[in-house]
Amino acid sequence: MNAEDILGYARRTGMFWSAAEIYGGSAGIYDYGHTGATLKRNFESLWLSYFVERNQNYFLIDGSTLLPEKPLIASGHAERFNDILIGCKKCKSYYRADMLLSELGIEIHEGAAPSEVDETVRSNSLRCPKCNGEFGPSRAFNMMIDVSLGPEKSDRGYLRPETAQSAFLNFYREFNSLRQKLPLGLAIIGRAYRNEISPRQGLYRLRELIQAELQIFFDEKNWEPDISDYAGDEMSVVTYPKGQQERVKAKDLLELGYPGFYVYHMALIHRFYVDVLGIPEEKFRFYEKGGDDKAFYNKVHMDIELDIQSWGGFKEVGGLHYRGDYDLSSHSRGSSKSFKVKSGGREFYPNVLELSFGVDRNIWAQIDILYSNEGRQVLSLKPYMAPYAAAVFPLQHDEAIEKEAESIFSGISGKFRSFMDFSGSIGKRYARMDEIGTPFCITVDYETVDNSSDNYGTVTVRSRDSREQKRVRVSDLERFLSDALKPEF
């Protein structure tokens, strides 16, 4: 399926669509509908229980999406997001002023204003390297979305460009509140904002996006998660600078020199995608970034990539970044407070390992990879991911059957997200549930309500993928569902 097909599917089935679409919408801003919002929530809770809640040292926090200017100056975002763009009047090519000038061997101080860039261009009589055309006036382009605060709108703030900053800003308080133990993991699931120039391809490049991030603060010299269970796990990795995709075992990565804690989390992430979400092995890989592609503060930087047909191949859906002590040291400088910690007779800035996931991209990826419209239309989500856990159908229009169906629905609907439908043929109702990935359809038939039948008090439960049915006692339904919906980890 291409991106258009997925958007059509998503609109039709209540997954997501352009925000404010009745006014024509706006690129890079999406709303989730009744199925999409639940799918997203399921992904978030699964992520939370898998990566965060299973570890006694990791905790969920929440942070404001609106931040004052200062922390974002300290983090480097204000400066680095403030590129100056300069465009050729003739061929309309745009350049980043700092890159253009340094290529031409002209020095200009960092943070130069557009007027200074224009003056430099004028005094050096610079022209477009492509067509020798004249440059128009340069202008600042800020990837962050700024807001003005206060009655005079005099205080500048920004919508946070990544959730990570909220974790760094709150490290000090949480570290003390949690009695100064390392490692300490702070997880945030929330929204972030970037003024992307050209948001496209559905949920790939968004101006408002949802991130699920876990920032783990640790002592670089003293963190060795037990990797023995994972040593033999084999996964696809493109290492830098080799640039070739290979199958590598976790223990081999250790020998290649990647830190143990890094490899441990690679294996954890790999299992999350393949075992827990059901992504086929060959559609998952790590892609190591180096050189200019790597953020300067990262010591090791791997993108988590999935092979997504509608996006034309392997695309980034998350990242595993060893950020060193960049974050706490820069906020120490920025705030004039020390975030060094004392441990083992040493005083140091905790290092940070960041697990970062784009929630929207992961939702799209699951639809892309797990939806099939060849023959039957089925979304093969893991049962615990599906927007509805179960649907309850009366086989036919019949008073006793419908009454029993309603009673079953009210019995399970508070515990499992459930759906009920009385209309149309049974096959059509099954098909509708297949399309949005409902793993189980519970059908009340004549035997259910016939006390002379051997099957009295039982219903048929149809599995989405096999279409097979088995009879389950109504009184066992709750246990059946809770077993079947248990996440696989």
Next chain:
RNA sequence: GCAGGUGUAGUGUAGUCUGGUCUAGCACGAGAGCCUUCCAAGCUUUCAACCCGGGUUCGAAUCCCGGCACCUGCACCA
């Protein structure tokens, strides 16, 4: 932001070049009813669209202008 393309019911489309027969067709879909003892069946019936604004014309889905949005490429993507 630049260039090109596109914009018709919930979805996918026909019609646009060559203005009228378009009271906008089709398929899927959705609703109501009938039928039906398990996989999008059938029958009856209903619902629903020309992106927005202006202009030309006796007459505009169709031509022109402006806007908005989307798609593709370029540039951008700490």
